[in-house]
Amino acid sequence: MSYEHLTGGAHALTGWLRTLRIIVFALVMGVATYAGFVISQNLGKPHTLGTGLNSTGIVMLVGGLVALVLGFVVPSFVLATGNVPTNPPPGLTPEQMKMVTPELVRLDSILQRLQSSTIIAGALFEGGAFANLFSYSQTRELLHLILGCVLILAIASLFPTSARAQQRVDEMLRRAKDEDSFARS
Numbered sequence: 001m002s003y004e005h006l007t008g009g010a011h012a013l014t015g016w017l018r019t020l021r022i023i024v025f026a027l028v029m030g031v032a033t034y035a036g037f038v039i040s041q042n043l044g045k046p047h048t049l050g051t052g053l054n055s056t057g058i059v060m061l062v063g064g065l066v067a068l069v070l071g072f073v074v075p076s077f078v079l080a081t082g083n084v085p086t087n088p089p090p091g092l093t094p095e096q097m098k099m100v101t102p103e104l105v106r107l108d109s110i111l112q113r114l115q116s117s118t119i120i121a122g123a124l125f126e127g128g129a130f131a132n133l134f135s136y137s138q139t140r141e142l143l144h145l146i147l148g149c150v151l152i153l154a155i156a157s158l159f160p161t162s163a164r165a166q167q168r169v170d171e172m173l174r175r176a177k178d179e180d181s182f183a184r185s
Helices: 009-041 055-080 094-099 102-139 142-156 162-184
Strands: none
Touching: 009 102, 009 142, 009 162, 055 102, 055 142, 102 142, 102 162
């Protein structure tokens, strides 16, 4: 089952994509701007690679690595939890009720879960990146800068393309339909 046959489905996906792209772009730009600032503040100063670590630096590196792993793991739990409703939300007018189908309710629920999982992953990556970039600004330890940049790239990897979004939505719609069929049998 594809969202494209749904009246309003393509429009819903287009608006959702635009919103999520803005969110991911803002996350990347915030951390990248800070990275540019701390790099510019440390130009021409002596740097270390693995030798300038203190206990705080080790904690920041471990925290950044944990954030990197969690940013890939936690969103899958968000997507896997909960059911996908087919009943319209309460409080709709009669005119709105005519336009709302169970499929559109399901699509909206899927889009919300995908958006939430993307924001959670981005926030985890962002926290680890800021922590390590701050440590770099204090110690000029290149391991912090490297991990901060890796985490920025991880945020950028969340940028939703149309094809990838369509594939994920179609997959989740298909899975929800299979679960409905299984529950009825």
